[in-house]
Amino acid sequence: MKRALWILAVLLSHWRRHPMQLATLLVGLISATALWSGVQALNQQARISYDRAASALGGARTATLVGSNGESLPQQIFVELRRAGWPVSPMLEGRIQIGGRSLRLLGVEPLSLPIEASAAPAIGTSGLQGFLSPPGQTLIAPDTLAELKAAAGDTPLTNTGLTLPPLTPQNESVPGLLVVDIGVAQRLLNMPEKISQLLLGQRDLGPRAPLASIAGGETLRLVEPDAETDLERLTDSFHLNLTAFGLLSFLVGLFIVNSAIGLAFEQRRPMLRTLRACGVSALQLNSVLIVELVGLALLAGLIGLVCGYFIAATLLPDVAASLRGLYGAQIPGELTLRPQWWAAGLAISVIGALGAASASLLKAIRLPVLAAAQPYAWQQAQQTALIVQGALALIVFAGGVGCLLLGDSLVAGFAVLAAILLGAALALPAVLGLVLLLSERVARKPLAKWFWADSRMQLSGLSLALMALLLALGVNVGVGTMVQSFSKTFTGWLDGRLAAEVYLNAASDAQAVEIKAWLRDRPEVQAVLPGSRAEAQLGGWPIDLIGFADHATYREQWPLLESSPGAWDLVARGEAALISEQLALRLKLKLGDRVAVPTPQGSWPLEVVAIYADYGNPRGQLGVAIAALVAHFPGIAQTRFGLRVTPAAVPALVTALREKFALDNRSLADQAALKAESRKIFNRTFAVTNALNAFTLGIAGVALLTSLLTLSQSRLPQLAPLWAIGITRRKLAVIELMKTLSVALITALLALPLGLVVAWCLIAVVNVKAFGWRLPFQVFPEQLVQLVGIAMLASLLAALLPILNLLRMQPAQLVKVFADER
């Protein structure tokens, strides 16, 4: 043990003499661990919330009995089933509006609730009576309570004027969900003696009568518990996206680790030999080397985890906003981390470090005590490596093409993306080598010839860093192009969809009538366009039906992707619907197809007459005539409308409405404010992607720097002869800088087509699979130029330090090359 400690002390002395090297090694490991674990923390946070939502009341983790046509059930069927021995519990679900915010309301019956379904609301020991007895309780997540700007014990009113039981915050509750007693829910949702589903407990209560023998049993359909929740399915793509970025950053970080460890190994070679000569056995030495590496990895991992925590905490609000905006998933704003996260982070750091060091470790294991006599035919070996890598790249590309042609899933889409990136990275050294070889052939002057030849020789040392740069740039170009394409499309689409000048949502139906009457006397108001919204299920997928009036505003401005002739007239008659692109893709609907929407008034047959883009909506959507919607869903709130107003009169009208009817920002918004809000949500969606993008590029820069530092040490023997024949250090420095910049430039230029392919893959493959919408592919040249500029700047910064070293180098050091060449 003591012996091992002394060996370790000798090994560690190297870092004391080379703190920069230690710093790069640690920076590499820290950044790799930080980004990876940061992304994992975000994913984990989201998964915990989904899981909680799923295992919460009304979640999908419990088997349920539902009406076979998706409609609500009479409460009596619950009693009939219980009396036939079925361990069922009734539940009523709906949405209510409080202060303009729409919330999910869940009515439960705690006594019959299956144990396994009761995860979320803790109705405390003294609480059951409090929950069941008047005034009862409304269980609510603290986050949601804060969003409502309410305090515990408040009894808010719904927009229909009904009073909620006192709000009772519960940490276990799902954000955005209110849980009340089923009797209370029936009152609030105005559905007396109705239930929406029956939870079926897992506990065996003994014999039960067959479903068919129970009155009303034939109308029931069993829905098995879902291992994967809707939210998980919906958000998979988002998390896959995050994970892909985390992995990319991790790998780029490992490039740094690899080059730092490689350099350290080369420099410690004499030390290792001396140790062996002085009687340290190979086994001992290698064990201590691994212990040293693991120790460093643990240290860096720990720091990386702390950084990862801060990265996650910084990005969480954006992630949460994206998930809410895109999928309606509610993620609490506070990061909670499980012990497994810390363990996994340290493990990934150690595994990453061992992986990145494997080549060096293998060399150390095989290190002969006696210096090898044969000169290393590295030029030839490099050639072979290039050929092998190139062949691998071709295989990977072929695999990617296969995935593209045969695959139909999101995973296949990402596989194509991965194949493109990996293939490009593998092919890079070969392509660069070819370019440099051609340049060398073309060059006339001896110094220029040497310039290209030497660049080519440097290639193997730089190739890992250049691969990192290529990947980072390629992904940046790809994602940037996608985001820009999306942004441009989205803006145009938003203009069409938000055609009315003012949007308002009255607090109640009564107020809505009042407001309409008041508006009639305002000459600047050209039209009042009522809107309404109902929820239903189609093909097992939750959908929204939005009702709109037959008005020129829609006919002229609603951007449709495709439509049948006479579409608007058919919709106005209540016989047809416009459907969102996502819904069309999901249910494989095309123009002319018919759908049957379950409604409280029975099935509603509708013809698909148009398909429109509905970016950012996780739910399928059907646009129908408002009159027909109200007829099929009696009792839905009719409180929303859009106003067509002379643009100049908008501010005055908004002010007047606000004062007259005490409407807040949520309930009353002009078009400009709404668009700004939508764009804000949109921008936050990509804030995370952009942040990770920037991180990745930064890490690629560090990788380049460390590689160049490594190279500059070993390049002295190549430079010294040039110096000796009379080329000044200044000139040498300029040549070195030019060489670095030229390979970086070639790499950056190669990254552009790669990035565009990545963008195409994201837009045409991944987006369609993940979100259900397709975007027009656009190229943004300014953005490309900008990225190349950034890449060159990063390369310049990375090259600067080694160049300055060279400039400041004492002639004696260059002479030494000749003096003690091994």
Add this chain to the structure above:
Amino acid sequence: MSDSLFRLSRRGFAAGLALLALGRNARAQGFAGLGRDAGEFAKVEPGRALTFPLDHGAHPEFRIEWWYLTANLQDAAGKAYGVQWTLFRQAMRPGEQPEGWANQQIWMAHAALTSADTHRTAERFARGGVGQAGVTATPFRAWIDNWQMQGGEAMAPATLSPLDVAASGADFSYALRLTAERPLVLQGDSGYSKKSERGQASYYYSQPYFAASGSVTLDGKAVEVKGQAWMDREWSSQPLASDQTGWDWFSLHLETGDKVMLFRLRQSDGANYFAGNWIGTDGKSVQLAPDAIAITPTATTQIGQRQLPTAWRIAIAPRRLAIDTTPLNPQSWMGTSFPYWEGPIAIRGSHAGVGYLEMTGY
């Protein structure tokens, strides 16, 4: 973590409902809430005449109430069984009990099937007001989920006979027909059963003369059984004093044809409150003087962390009774939300016979 929360809450609820065993934390309110002040609920007063069939039904103006049946049975080979069927009602609030979810009554039921080598139990809960559980007087019917006890058109209110009783759990079930020729028996003083010297009391009547026949099913195997059964009806708003911590209660079918009901209420100061009725072969129910009753444990059984006195010596000197009771199955533990011991016993000594023992608060 939180899957136990509702279980916890049920337990908490049971602490309020609380008929049986004793939650340690409930001592402050006497016997798990049974010692709570009656408040606005109706009070139990001496001298009220019980009327049937009305009093077979529920009494929502009182806080708590139960329908409690125990049966000592044998199969054709002479193997002994015990059956329990119990329905409890508790009102969370006094006053009108509307139909629908606003109804403030909670129902809890226990069923058990005991033999010498096994003891199976099941438990059910329900809200009142929606039809999942309830009791009606005419025609008499008490039910929760698919468990029931019903009289039908032919039932005579004075004898509460005939009755059909059925219950099932995951691993047992039973269905019995109960018949009795003799009228109901009023316990205590004409149905007014005192539970302490400070006025706590309940209304209490029994039908100890049921002959039972039917089948019991254990692990899917049905067995025909016969025997005798005892039904207790009791309701109150505050049946126990706040310092009473549990009870030991006996129902005895003596071979002489006499029936005996005895109980001992244990107080936190170590003193006991004794009461009982001797129902002679003539059907007359006579209150026993507290000092005439001597009840002493003779053996204990370890169940989990608890020590339960499962064998007893009982002496009632004026009646020349001196017997020893032994349990059919000492492990007759009701591991329900609110746990207690309840099981069939055999009687030897001056008199022979069978009966049921219930012990709470251990």
Add this chain to the structure above:
Amino acid sequence: MHGKSPLVSLMLSVRALQKSYRSGPDRVSVLRGVDLDVAPGESVALTGESGSGKSTLLHLIAGLDAADAGEVRFGDTLISQLSDAGRAAFRRDHLGLVFQQFNLIPSLSVADNLAFQSRIAGRHDAAWQAELIERLGLGSLLKRYPEQLSGGQQQRVAIGRALAVKPLLLLADEPTGNLDEATADEVMSLSRDLVSRTGCGFLMVTHSARLAAMLDRRVHLHAGLIA
């Protein structure tokens, strides 16, 4: 002190040692049956022209490499039959090695370089170390790093490090090959003094007849055999 070592009264004996290397398709015999003895306290110069196998013989004695046939024995210990780890442990505890260059660990100070082998061997002796520093005249250099030393200084540190474990045998491969004549002589005489002071054996490879003459005995290797 050395009397306590079980090996001290025994000497190095090399018998019929053979070693060949693969060179392309051929095998080249470097040693073809070498016999050699070194007594305790004896200093032996191993000379021979380039390629005669001097260094190979030294490496085999040091256990840095394994012989094809023959034996290397220190008293009862048959080095040539030990495993790599066994040879390493023997080297660590009982041998001192000095090469022409790269003897020192660049990242350790002179003081730490002097001490590390004895520390790893678990036989660090502060008094002996102080004496070595004194005799080698390294007192003012202790905090320096190898790159800040002259060649002669570096070799003095290397000798100090090799002797710090109080070895049975000091093995040196052209230790003064990089030094000028005056420095080389100085290093040589220091080594001889110290070797005689510790009573250990001394086997030095050299191509210099002048240096060889400074030792007790000279053995000449020619074409893989002792001449």
